[in-house]
Amino acid sequence: MAGLISAHIAPNRLPRSRHHSPLPPIFSPCLSKKLHKIPLGIMGQFKPLTSVITSAQPQDIAAPTCFDNTLPTKEVLEIWRNCEAVCFDVDSTVCLDEGIDELAEFCGAGKAVAEWTARAMSGSVPFEEALAARLSLFNPSLSQLHDFLEKRPPRLSPGIADLIKKLKAKKTVVYLISGGFRQMIQQLFMKPVALQLGIPPENIFANQLLFGRSGEFCGFDINEPTSRSGGKATAVQNIRKVHGYKALVMIGDGATDLEARKPGGADLFICYAGVQLRESVAAKADWLVFQMQHLITSLE
Template structure:
């Protein structure tokens, strides 16, 4: 190829078509952030895809927040309670609508508890028969490896604290790293609503929790893991969202996730022991 002289300002000249291409490439690389072109593909080089980013952030995460129901455990806690009160099908429908983002979470929570009207005594009896957690395959090892790496693990759930505390104990997650809902009772032990001051009791509660954690504890690389629309809402402030489809596959969550996994073994494959 014949070399063509390319005039430039100053005493020097760049010669050769290849020189011109290299100069242009260098200009685009350096100027991309100023021109709003970051993340674009130039000369066959692709930006980091969302799955690779999620895996990279996970390896450097200082905090990982897990949804609990249908993620850490195989069941939906409120559905287990509904079975005790013989309103299982109606509650399941409300749960499905809430997790798919079709109804505000606080409205679905209130409606489900109103159907059950759990007293303190009946709730205690229910938990004796239905409350034993069935952990999702691989999740205990995932949490153990995160702990070994010095990563702080949080349980951030729209479920109930009374059901989540035994799960946290099994996972060796401290009580102050649980964010969940509290059922309230009157002096006679009758159902009296739920604690509406808990951020997880309302729509947008999970991003509110992560924002609070980021502000108070200074986390830089936060990851959210979950199966529902309320979990997807937590990115940002989470840098990435890992969608979990091992129990329930929700199309909105699958499409919105940075990385969608069907089995926690996929996470273990990229999360070596510390």
């Protein structure tokens, strides 16, 4: 999932030297554990939105010419090829869809929730505020969630399975860090995303929906670091502190993924825009890619 922040992040950018890159240029048109209960009537606190950004099918698109970071520098490639761990965002990165938008549509509140997601992905509202607002619009029950996952299982992005396989062959440890929900990543009654990719539960950081005894929606666990602004950065910093990785890379499409690129966190932020291009995030990335295959090829 893409992420969001309430302030702009200016990561320490590595110097660019295009002539060092072995990869050919590519072009395309430029696109200008407490229970958190959501109080009734919460939507009265939020203003309606007018713009909508929905998840798109991946396209065989290349890099817009208005970005200067579509070719990796020598320094970026060195970190990427030698990193000990890679953290992936899930929605619109590992998977094609924004999970909460898809669930909301399934429950009959797709347009309203997508409007909030559009605002959230730009980082213009705190993550916890946007998450609470979106969930309050449809209050999904446990049975609805199960029905949704059975009828609309998450779809993997093209090339992601091969990329993760390649990383594992290099003994690189892979993590999933998501502002989405564990139930969509680790669901037990069908083959989950994490199992398909061979990611163990201890390498997953995501939010947790909470339900009552009758399966009614109760809220989400605010103890999860990814339930709030800055959460992905915190998760990445904790991973690095615990395991002592010398080099770690974050890959995602959103503002909270970019935010993970900070001291003690990720050394490198790779923006994957094969599903969603968020220009404010893409412009600040160390490397902007539109196809997983580019990342695979660069490891060879």
